[in-house]
Amino acid sequence: MRLSDLASLWPARPADEEVARFERAFAKLAGQAHAVAFPYGRTAQIGILDALGDPRPQVVCPAYTCVVVPHGIVKAGKQPVFVDVCEGSFNMDWNLAIEAAGPKTSAVLATSIFGQPVDPDGLAAFRTAHPGVAVIQDCAHGFFAGNMHRNGLAAFYGLNISKLMTSVFGGMTTTDDADFAERLRRARDLREEPSGLAHQVRRALYLMAVLVAFTRPVYGAVNRLERAGLLNRFVEYYDPALIDLPDDAFTAMGGIEARIGSRQCGRYASIVAHRRRIAEIYHEELADTPELVLPPRHPEATISHFVIRTSRAEDLKAACLARGVQLGELIDYEIPDMPPYRDAPYYGQRRSRSLPEQVINLPVHPSVREGDARRIALVIREALDSRSVIGH
Numbered sequence: 355m356r357l358s359d360l361a362s363l364w365p366a367r368p369a370d371e372e373v374a375r376f377e378r379a380f381a382k383l384a385g386q387a388h389a390v391a392f393p394y395g396r397t398a399q400i401g402i403l404d405a406l407g408d409p410r411p412q413v414v415c416p417a418y419t420c421v422v423v424p425h426g427i428v429k430a431g432k433q434p435v436f437v438d439v440c441e442g443s444f445n446m447d448w449n450l451a452i453e454a455a456g457p458k459t460s461a462v463l464a465t466s467i468f469g470q471p472v473d474p475d476g477l478a479a480f481r482t483a484h485p486g487v488a489v490i491q492d493c494a495h496g497f498f499a500g501n502m503h504r505n506g507l508a509a510f511y512g513l514n515i516s517k518l519m520t521s522v523f524g525g526m527t528t529t530d531d532a533d534f535a536e537r538l539r540r541a542r543d544l545r546e547e548p549s550g551l552a553h554q555v556r557r558a559l560y561l562m563a564v565l566v567a568f569t570r571p572v573y574g575a576v577n578r579l580e581r582a583g584l585l586n587r588f589v590e591y592y593d594p595a596l597i598d599l600p601d602d603a604f605t606a607m608g609g610i611e612a613r614i615g616s617r618q619c620g621r622y623a624s625i626v627a628h629r630r631r632i633a634e635i636y637h638e639e640l641a642d643t644p645e646l647v648l649p650p651r652h653p654e655a656t657i658s659h660f661v662i663r664t665s666r667a668e669d670l671k672a673a674c675l676a677r678g679v680q681l682g683e684l685i686d687y688e689i690p691d692m693p694p695y696r697d698a699p700y701y702g703q704r705r706s707r708s709l710p711e712q713v714i715n716l717p718v719h720p721s722v723r724e725g726d727a728r729r730i731a732l733v734i735r736e737a738l739d740s741r742s743v744i745g746h
């Protein structure tokens with residue numbers, strides 16, 4: 355996001371034309387025939403499951419994913435079946451997904467978590483074993499990583515401020531199937547109401563706050579506010595005991611979001627190139643650090659997040675913070691242990707359960723410069739060498 359994006363506040367065309375323009379730009383970027391916009395990634399996922407219209411009740415999905423994904427499955431009237439991660443990866447194990455699917459399965463969510471593409475061979479084996487199960491690509495993180503978005507009936511994307519590309523709020527679906535695109539539009543129209551003036555004013559205020567908060571000199575202050583708990587309303591997006599959706603989950607994308615999204619389509623290539631450069635720096639600088647497990651170095655990963663693992667994550671984060679570097683958390687929960695999902699089927703050995711306490715998210719967003727990444731890596735190495743992390 356840039357300050358020039360404030361121009362998106364001024365309407366150029368009616369909202370429905372802006373949304374249609376954004377959809378065309380996104381479809382072109384994806385290299386697909388159709389794109390249909392939604393208010394959130396999770397409502398895009400619900401739209402796909404609605405449009406599928408398959409009465410079989412189960413949807414196979416990764417155990418290690420964002421908690422809003424099983425919420426979306428439930429809100430679409432389906433039941434999640436969780437599948438463990440693959441050894442050495444954050445992505446779902448396809449051999450277990452093959453076991454998890456059966457006569458009750460309508461769809462599988464193939465997720466390129468953190469921008470690491472789904473394994474195409476594993477997915478091909480799944481398709482052979484279960485030709486009647488719809489493959490839906492969850493590209494909320496991955497976008498076009500490894501071209502996986504085209505490997506299924508439809509794909510959905512998250513477009514909030516933390517995603518690869520943003521319309522500040524928003525979600526998107528893409529498909530090459532004209533009939534399915536039509537069904538998606540009908541499914542969307544059945545649930546959505548238009549975004550009124552008050553909603554657009556709230557979006558405009560949020561956009562202004564985001565642009566100010568993420569300007570470099572202010573970014574440290576944002577982290578301090580977050581530590582003081584003042585941003586909980588924005589950063590704590592789930593309650594482990596509840597299956598819920600935001601109040602405006604079905605309020606249609608408005609003109610402001612669509613104009614920002616259209617502008618961002620033109621920046622997508624440079625955004626991903628930047629993230630790959632920053633990821634390479636972390637790989638180089640942290641390569642000889644046996645305490646850390648670095649993410650796979652996949653040439654087609656789009657690096658929505660650069661997530662490292664260590665058995666001493668809490669100590670390491672605290673030691674880095676003491677040196678002025680705040681490292682992030684990401685998917686630091688085990689969904690199948692949450693009360694609403696305890697009775698849901700789970701396939702695997704619970705490798706997914708060990709990840710939440712091990713993961714650390716290193717920043718790769720557009721305002722991280724190459725020098726910042728080197729400094730962050732240096733601080734991590736120093737912190738690992740220090741007594742506090744070694745635990746003497």
Ligand SMILES: Cc1ncc(COP(=O)(O)O)c(C=O)c1O
Pocket residue numbers: 394395396397419420422423465467492494495511512513514524525
């Ligand atoms: C893997 C994954 N899928 C789907 C979603 C849903 O996207 P949204 O937050 O836009 O609803 C998210 C959200 O972060 C996600 O991480």
